[in-house]
Amino acid sequence: MEKYIKSYGTLVIVFVVGVFMGWLFFGGESTSEEMSSTHHEHTEGTFYTCSMHPQIHQKDPGNCPLCGMKLIPESGDTSVDVNHITLSKSATALANIQTTSVLKSSPKKVLQMQGKIAVDERRTYAQASHIAGRIEKSYVNYIGEKIKKGQKLATLYSPQLVTAQREYFEAKKVKDSNPQLLRSAIEKLRLWKLSEKQIREIDKSGKVKTVFDIRADISGVITQLNVLEGDHVMQGKILYEVADLSRLWVKFDAYESDLAWVKVGDQISFTVTSYPGETFTTKVSFIDPFINPKTRVASVRGNVVNREHKLKPEMFVNGKIQAELPVNNEVIVVPKSSVMWTGPRSVVYVKVPNVDTPTFEMKEVVLGAELTNSYIIKKGLKDGDRVVTQGTYTVDAAAQLKGKPSMISQKIGVETEPTSTYEVSAQFAASFKKVYQNYLLVKDAFVASDDKRAEEFTITLQKSLNTISMHMLQGDAHMFWMKTSPNLKMNLNEMVKADNIDTRRRFFVQVSKELSDMIQRFGLSKNEKVYLMYCPMANDDMGASWLSNTKEVLNPYYGDMMLKCGEIKKEI
Template sequence: MNTKNKNIIKMVGVLFVGLLLGWMIFGGNDASKSEHDHNAEEGTETIWTCSMHPQIQMKEPGQCPLCGMDLIPLESNESAMDPNAIQMTEDAMKLANIQTMIVGGGNGANKKLALNGKVQIDERKLYTQSTHIPGRIERLMINFTGEKVNRGQTLAMVYSPEMVTAQEELLQANRIKEAQPELFEAAKQKLGNWKIGSATINKILSSNKPIQQFPITADVSGIITAKKVDLGDYVGQGMPIYEIADLSSLWVLFDVYESDMPWVKVGNKISYTIQSLPGETFEGVVSFIDPLINPQTRVASARVEVKNSENKLKPEMFASGIVNNILATTSSKGMVIPKSAVMWTGERSVVYIKSIVSNKVSFKLRNVTLGASLGDAYIIKDGLSEGEEIVINGTFAVDAASQLAGKPSMMSPDGGKAIIGHNHGNETSPVSNVSETKGKNTKSVSISQKAKDNLKPIFENYLEMKDALTNDNLEAAKKSGNNLLKSVENVNMALFTGESHNIWMSLSTELKTSLEHLGHFKTLEELRKAFLQVSNSIINLETTFNPNDKPLYVLHCPMANNNKGADWLSTSKEVRNPYYGKSMLTCGEVSKELK
């Protein structure tokens, strides 16, 4: 073998040894790296969640157990997000119709206040016409109310025996006035005390005989508003015979209730209409506010003075006014927000603050201090800063998501246990968690009859939903469920106070959460899972408030809910199972009677 061939063999051998060593070193590392990457991949396993219910977290893709929507991969950003905030996707915000606004200073906010009132006579221009001559009414020139009179116009003629005697005394004193001038002056003064002028006295002296009837003349011009004497009546000196009012200017007196008094001030402009003058709008300024409250009506009067040169306005006409109160004095720290943004528990008032971290939207509960009500808005005294963004529509949806996720919520300010959607063997299902752990109340709470009447439509719609499920009618059950949701939303929360308010808020939250996704349910099985939660809440509602007059029965099926058992409410002892329908219609028994 020549030298050239030997060199080739050596080179091939060296190359083989190098490849072998490289595989042993780098190939082993690749395997190790591959194993390490695998372990890392296992450590960062994909979590699947629901866009509408972020508290649902599963290890495998599928459908949300609450609403049936397809699960999506969870994009974790927990390190940057506030642990007390609830994160929501854009899809969830659209489905819940969540709307927000940026709050600003309360300066310039309007407080519109509606007032009712009447046109009244200006008391300063109301005059009582009295007679200065005692005697008998011989003639009445003004015989009815509403007649216009002018100052100096004769209203009535009076025959006065005292006046005849006084005139005769004057004529006698006139004959001896040279000897007794004091007596003559005294007789003249006596007639002057009855407002007999010098011209009339001179007429008596020149005619040398007494005047039998004297006129009563109007002291002011105006309209006769009251006639107090009739022909032939005897009247004494100073007795009222007419009331005269000058209607060239009037008052419009608006009723101001105690709660509205802070919003009506002297100088406020009022735009008002008169019921009998449709199409016309008047404007005025509050010139006076009665310092006393009427003890019967509990109102004070706000006065508006108005010129009435055309005599359009008449006393006792009804008026409706609007006060636009510009809150220029509101502190710069005050905020004005819509009432829809505020959730009130009876003790606390809360709003939800929107924040964006790393392009992720989250909402966090915030306690606020309410100020005055501005119709459809509130002044916020404390709890908000200018420029913060709050939820003004869909607040309940955000609060429900926070409650289910175990975050601080309206009824659970410190948070609670999250309702998760995966099972570790011994844990109950999401449906069971919701139905068994929320809102259990075993004692009866007294409420008014009006509050009970508000709750009755809830039971009517629930029973219709139950009957539809017993007949396996999906569409009818969904329709009844939607009606049930509406009846819950229509309940007047103002009828529940104190302890009953908190209990109703909890129960209504459960019902709304159970029913809010009826539109997504495609099968009876999905709807029956929701009906389980609804039934537990309805039974709790009946045992707590007792709104129904007739007895109701709690029926129990031990096989429903994966053999964990399930209850429902019925007006009859007859077993008609809504959880199985026609397949096992008579499965169950009466467990309790509610009277």
């Protein structure tokens, strides 16, 4: 008996705390309303909610499906405008809803680019033999050896040079009677690339030299060794290839979507793993006018002085540009956390000014370029609007529960842009369906928190994606595939390379986004169900979506920790 009394007492305490929290969260209902809730006296038009989970909203009293607490009557929304959603001050504080005033500014973006160090092609040199002969002695024996201008590289025996010297001495004997013959003999020696100093030495010695020195034309590092001692060489043969490494190129890969942000003269800071904590700088000197058809990137090049020779060709580098979009006027920029992304036309919530109770209005905006942590707004906001920057999805959830215009229910004063679906071949449709089915296997593995199976199914998903050829699509469908598939493949590759399930889940966020966009464009067969799910807490509270073939919410980002956290956004 005492056990039942204790249990009943616990329930009473929980109920009283719930009633108090409901009063605090929704602005305070009267005692009579609380009592009527206790006795389940339901009046027409009254809705019930949970004091701990305000997203719960139902017509009949009962218990919260999430925590089991008794539901309490919800205060009515007194806003006159049907587009407005009003929350009590205490609810706004509990949900930590924050707003920021938007201002016009110059759009800036931090571009991250990968690349590598390369030899400056303008500072390479081919040391050639200007006359046929035999290498008697080589003083350069390995690739990478440093040489200086004028350094002896090899000695060469050349019968042609021996003959030319003899002709010189014979011409010298008759120089008084035939000076032109002497001039011709000297010019012949010059044509064999003998220096004036060497010609004077020959003249002074009065003897025919049998071997001649080959000296370095420039300073640098030997990059190619083409001869050995005893080799016979022909006139014009390249003996050594030399590169000057005191100045190098840094080549970065820039994606098509980032090229608008890069211009000649921009400063790039970059790092190499060999020198952690040290930052190098360069300026953009050249942007490749062609896109690589395989990687879909353009090369962005800079010059760097390498006085201490810390940098080596083929070193990988990570670069960063503080880029500005070349626009004539300042534009409105909002944080990414404010935008509920639904495509080029997305949704933000704006705080209604000059009202006592926190009131918000959903506005559709046209997105411009994506910045590092924000978007450019082309249309839909004006300078000075206060947008919700934290708690956006909480406001949207409240709007949905009250039947107000929301992200998935844009009813009043909102023009929606229909998503166009491309026509695709039967071959592509069959292959793409297999991609979606393999995606579901990966998703289910994450739901079960099975990292091994997640990795295996990701590899399977990769293989099915690689069976799709770009030649299966035509026109706009082909261009859309070429634009989106590289990112999908890149994120899948990162999932495979990851060494733990948390890292795989982070890349799964982007995989789900890319595949969702593709399905909305390419479609699936009518008997294939696709539901877009959303969890506001995933992805470090930035929110993340995933795809499912059932209406049951099973969260792949948290697994057993919060298996049911999320909601159905729409059926695709």
